Amino acid sequence: MRLLVDAGNTRVKWQLRNDDVIVRQGVGGFGPTLFNDLADLESSISGVAVSTVVSEQKRIELTRLLARHVAVPPKFYWAEAERGGLVNAYATPDRMGADRWHGMYGAWKDLAGGFAVIDAGSAVTVDYVDDSGRHLGGYILPGRGMMLRSLKNDAARIGFEDHEVSAGGPGASTTECVHHGLFWLWQAMASRIHRDCHSSGINTILVTGGDAAGIQAAGLQADLAGDLVLAGLAAIDAEEQAAS
Secondary structure (H helix, E strand, O other): OEEEEEEOOOOEEEEEEEOOEEEEEEEEOOOOOOOHHHHHHHHHOOEEEEEEOOOHHHHHHHHHHHHOOOOOOEEEOOOOOEEOOEEOOOOOHHHOOHHHHHHHHHHHHHHOOOEEEEEEOOEEEEEEEOOOOEEEEEEEEEOHHHHHHHHHHHOOOOOOOOOOOOOOOOOOOHHHHHHHHHHHHHHHHHHHHHHHHHHHOOOOEEEEOOOHHHHHHOOOOOEEOOOHHHHHHHHHHHHHHHHO
């Protein structure tokens, strides 16, 4: 069985797979209990594949956490110039976050046609791929949590509370002004994504990440693809195993 790990800046998702069958999965923050659910299956794990965007310090920490439960060292997969007909727009692919590449590859393997991938995590990333597999480029924006922390930490007199938002109209309190303002930005982002896809002949939009539902509520007409990064990572890991 292969252990697949998607380590983001705020949470880690993992799946234990036996070929295409998900045997067990979990999600959590960096900490000693992250992989405890693997305790009874440790001897069955033949390899570990990791997609990550964390700092080198956290990558080393992740390696140590894995070593508590898995005897084999992890294999880290990064962005590439090309794979299986998917061509990266970056002139220096190693400058792209691995999660973006793996998310695109997961979509490419499933669709084999043009698509947009929106990953709404700590940051929001947008990537466009045409029918031929050519990556057209994308965007990176601060995520919801990042924007809220920026307002709270860098603007001392803007005090606000948590607030459920389903509209982006003008707020009547600071809390409403902040949360409605973020929703308003998401509405504008959704509208721009739709325009970009229309002009590029892209008909399929996929969204993943912790804030995916919020962006859909703001008007993004997209299919939810919750484990897109892990799906792409699994495909690449399988291809590398077959080639070795």
